[in-house]
Amino acid sequence: xxxxxxxxxxxxxxxxxxxxxxxxxxxxxxxxxxxxxxxxxxxxxxxxxxxxxxxxxxxxxxxxxxxxxxxxxxxxxxxxxxxxxxxxxxxxxxxxxxxxxxxxxxxxxxxxxxxxxxxxxxxxxxxxxxxxxxxxxxxxxxxxxxxxxxxxxxxxxxxxxxxxxxxxxxxxxxxxxxxxxxxxxxxxxxxxxxxxxxxxxxxxxxxxxxxxxxxxxxxxxxxxxxxxxxxxxxxxxxxxxxxxxxxxxxxxxxxxxxxxxxxxxxxxxxxxxxxxxxxxxxxxxxxxxxxxxxxxxxxxxxxxxxxxxxxxxxxxxxxxxxxxxxx
Amino acid sequence: xxxxxxxxxxxxxxxxxxxxxxxxxxxxxxxxxxxxxxxxxxxxxxxxxxxxxxxxxxxxxxxxxxxxxxxxxxxxxxxxxxxxxxxxxxxxxxxxxxxxxxxxxxxxxxxxxxxxxxxxxxxxxxxxxxxxxxxxxxxxxxxxxxxxxxxxxxxxxxxxxxxxxxxxxxxxxxxxxxxxxxxxxxxxxxxxxxxxxxxxxxxxxxxxxxxxxxxxxxxxxxxxxxxxxxxxxxxxxxxxxxxxxxxxxxxxxxxxxxxxxxxxxxxxxxxxxxxxxxxxxxxxxxxxxxxxxxxxxxxxxxxxxxxxxxxxxxxxxxxxxxxxxxx
Numbered sequence: 220x221x222x223x224x225x226x227x228x229x230x231x232x233x234x235x236x237x238x239x240x241x242x243x244x245x246x247x248x249x250x251x252x253x254x255x256x257x258x259x260x261x262x263x264x265x266x267x268x269x270x271x272x273x274x275x276x277x278x279x280x281x282x283x284x285x286x287x288x289x290x291x292x293x294x295x296x297x298x299x300x301x302x303x304x305x306x307x308x309x310x311x312x313x314x315x316x317x318x319x320x321x322x323x324x325x326x327x328x329x330x331x332x333x334x335x336x337x338x339x340x341x342x343x344x345x346x347x348x349x350x351x352x353x354x355x356x357x358x359x360x361x362x363x364x365x366x367x368x369x370x371x372x373x374x375x376x377x378x379x380x381x382x383x384x385x386x387x388x389x390x391x392x393x394x395x396x397x398x399x400x401x402x403x404x405x406x407x408x409x410x411x412x413x414x415x416x417x418x419x420x421x422x423x424x425x426x427x428x429x430x431x432x433x434x435x436x437x438x439x440x441x442x443x444x445x446x447x448x449x450x451x452x453x454x455x456x457x458x459x460x461x462x463x464x465x466x467x468x469x470x471x472x473x474x475x476x477x478x479x480x481x482x483x484x485x486x487x488x489x490x491x492x493x494x495x496x497x498x499x500x501x502x503x504x505x506x507x508x509x510x511x512x513x514x515x516x517x518x519x520x521x522x523x524x525x526x527x528x529x530x531x532x533x534x535x536x537x538x539x540x541x542x543x544x545x546x
Numbered sequence: 547x548x549x550x551x552x553x554x555x556x557x558x559x560x561x562x563x564x565x566x567x568x569x570x571x572x573x574x575x576x577x578x579x580x581x582x583x584x585x586x587x588x589x590x591x592x593x594x595x596x597x598x599x600x601x602x603x604x605x606x607x608x609x610x611x612x613x614x615x616x617x618x619x620x621x622x623x624x625x626x627x628x629x630x631x632x633x634x635x636x637x638x639x640x641x642x643x644x645x646x647x648x649x650x651x652x653x654x655x656x657x658x659x660x661x662x663x664x665x666x667x668x669x670x671x672x673x674x675x676x677x678x679x680x681x682x683x684x685x686x687x688x689x690x691x692x693x694x695x696x697x698x699x700x701x702x703x704x705x706x707x708x709x710x711x712x713x714x715x716x717x718x719x720x721x722x723x724x725x726x727x728x729x730x731x732x733x734x735x736x737x738x739x740x741x742x743x744x745x746x747x748x749x750x751x752x753x754x755x756x757x758x759x760x761x762x763x764x765x766x767x768x769x770x771x772x773x774x775x776x777x778x779x780x781x782x783x784x785x786x787x788x789x790x791x792x793x794x795x796x797x798x799x800x801x802x803x804x805x806x807x808x809x810x811x812x813x814x815x816x817x818x819x820x821x822x823x824x825x826x827x828x829x830x831x832x833x834x835x836x837x838x839x840x841x842x843x844x845x846x847x848x849x850x851x852x853x854x855x856x857x858x859x860x861x862x863x864x865x866x867x868x869x870x871x872x873x
Contacts, residue, residue, distance in 0.1 A: 300653055322630075333657070334695065341681060354681070357684065361661050364661035
C-alpha cells in the first residue's frame with residue numbers, strides 16, 4: 220500500500236477520536252474554533268508515528284490512540300498560536316483561526332486544545348497502560364511543549380538578523396519542530412511497553428526523521444513545483460533563514476555573503492535566480508540534500524534493534540517518503 | 547497570627563519554587579517574560595489553599611508545594627492571556643506582559659507557564675506521592691483549564707449585551723474563576739492522601755470560597771475606598787456585569803431596568819450615585835452581601851468532617867477573611 224494511503228488510515232482513527240474529545244466544549248464558538256483546524260486535513264504524520272511506534276513494540280495501535288491524539292492537538296495548538304504571532308492569514312489552504320474568530324478566541328482555542336491534549340494523554344491511564352508509563356509520557360509531552368515555546372521565541376529573535384550560525388539555527392529548529400516529532404515516537408514506544416533500548420531506538424528515529432522532514436520542507440520550497448500552494452522560491456523572497464541559506468552564508472566569500480543578504484532583503488521575486496545561483500555556487504543545496512539523506516539513513520539504522528513487523532516496514536517507508544516527497 | 551502574614555509565609559515557599567522551576571528557560575526573553583508576573587506580588591491565595599488542604603488531611607505542606615506551584619502558574623498563565631484578550635494595560639500595578647514584551651512573546655510566556663505548571667505537578671510523582679493520585683490531580687487540573695477557557699469565551703460573549711441571566715452569569719464566573727480555586731483545594735486534598743469524604747469536603751470548601759471571593763471582589767469595587775488602585779464604582783462606569791447588576795436588572799420594573807442599562811452604557815463617572823441608588827432600591831447589594839456570607843458559612847460547614855488542626859483553623863480564618871477583606 221502507498222504510504223499516503225497508510226497514513227490516511229491512521230488519520231481516520233485520530234480524526235474520530237479528536238471529534239469525540241472536542242464535542243463537549245461549550246459554548247459553540249469555542250468548540251467550533253477549536254475543531255476547525257483539526258478538520259482541515261493535514262497529513263497527520265505525528266500521530267501516525269506515535270501509533271506506529273507503539274505497534275512496532277507491542278503489536279497494538281489502539282493502545283496509543285489517545286496519546287497520538289494528544290500529540291496532534293499539541294501540534295494544532297502551536298499552529299494556531301504561531302499563526303497569530305506571525306500574523307499569517309491562511310493555514311492548510313483556509314483562513315487562519317484568528318482570521319475567522321478574531322485573536323482572543325484563537326488564543327483560547329489554542330489554550331483549549333493544549334488542555335484537551337493533556338486530558339487525552341491522562342485518560343490513557345484508564346486503559347491498561349501502567350500509571351508510571353503515562354506519567355513518563357506526560358513528562359516528555361511537557362518538555363516538548365516548553366521546547367516549542369523556546370524554539371518559537373528563538374525563531375522570532377532571528378527575524379531581523381542574518382547573524383545566525385548554522386548551529387543556532389539547528390538548535391532553534393529542533394526545539395520548534397523536532398522536539399514534538401521526537402516526542403511522538405518516544406511516547407508511542409513508552410505506551411507500547413517498549414524496553415529502554417527500544418525506546419531509545421524510536422527516539423533516535425524520531426529525532427532524525429524530524430530533522431530530515433524540516434530540511435526537505437525547505438528543499439521543496441526551492442526546487443518543487445507550485446502545486447503546494449506557494450510559489451517556488453517563496454522562502455528566498457521572504458528572506459527566510461533555512462539550512463541552505465545559512466550554509467551558503469557561512470561558506471561564501473565576503474562579497475557573495477553581502478550580496479546574498481541584499482537579495483534576501485529585497486522582498487522581490489526577481490531575486491530568485493541569482494539567489495539560487497549563489498546557493499548552488501557554495502553547494503548549499505547539495506549539502507542539504509546530503510544532510511537530509513544522512514538523517515534518513517540514521518533513522519532507519521536506529522530501527523535495527525526492533526523485531527521485524529509490518530509497523531517497522533511502514534516506519535522504513537515513512538523515512539524514505541520524508542526524503543522523496545515532493546509536497 | 548494575622549491571616550495575611552500566614553499567606554505570606556506560604557507564598558515565600560511558592561515563590562522560591564517557581565523561581566527555581568523557571569530558571570532553566572531559554573532564551574532570556576522567554577524566561578524574563580514568564581517570570582515577570584510571578585514576581586509581581588499578588589496574595590497567592592490559590593497555592594496557599596492547596597498547601598493548607600494538604601496539611602489539613604496529612605499534616606504536611608511540603609508534599610503539596612509542587613502542586614501548589616502548578617495551580618499558581620495556571621492562574622498566572624490565564625492572567626497573561628486574559629490581559630492580551632481584554633487589551634488591559636496593567637496588572638498588579640505594573641505594565642501587563644504584552645505591554646512590555648509585545649503580544650507574540652506574551653502568548654508564548656503564557657504557553658510556557660502552562661507547560662511548566664504540568665511539569666511541576668507531574669514531578670510530584672517522584673516525591674512519595676502515589677502515581678494514581680498524581681494522575682487524579684492532573685485530570686482535575688486539565689478540567690479546570692478547560693473551564694477557564696470556556697468561562698473566558700462566555701465572558702467575552704456577554705460583553706455587548708445585558709441580556710444575561712443571573713444563572714448564566716454564575717455559570718460563567720464559576721468556570722472563569724471558581725473552577726481553579728476548587729481545583730486548588732481538591733488537588734491539595736488528593737496529594738495529602740485524603741479520604742473521599744475529606745476530598746469532597748475540601749472541594750465544597752473551595753467551591754464556596756471561590757464564589758464568595760468573586761462576590762466580595764465586586765462588592766469592594768462598589769463600596770470600598772480608592773486604595774485598591776481603581777476608583778470606587780469603576781465597574782459601574784465600565785458597565786461590567788456583576789451579580790449585583792444582574793440581580794437588580796432581574797428585579798427592576800421595566801422603567802428602572804432600562805434606566806440602569808442606560809446608565810451602565812454611559813461610560814461616565816457621573817452615573818455612579820444614581821446607579822448605586824437603583825442597585826439599593828432592589829436590594830442588590832444586600833443580596834450580594836447575604837449570598838457571600840452564605841457561601842462563607844457553607845465553606846466553613848464543609849470543613850466539619852476534618853480533624854481539628856492548625857491548618858483547619860487557617861482555612862476558617864481564610865473564609866472569614868474572604869468576606870471581611872477591604873482590598
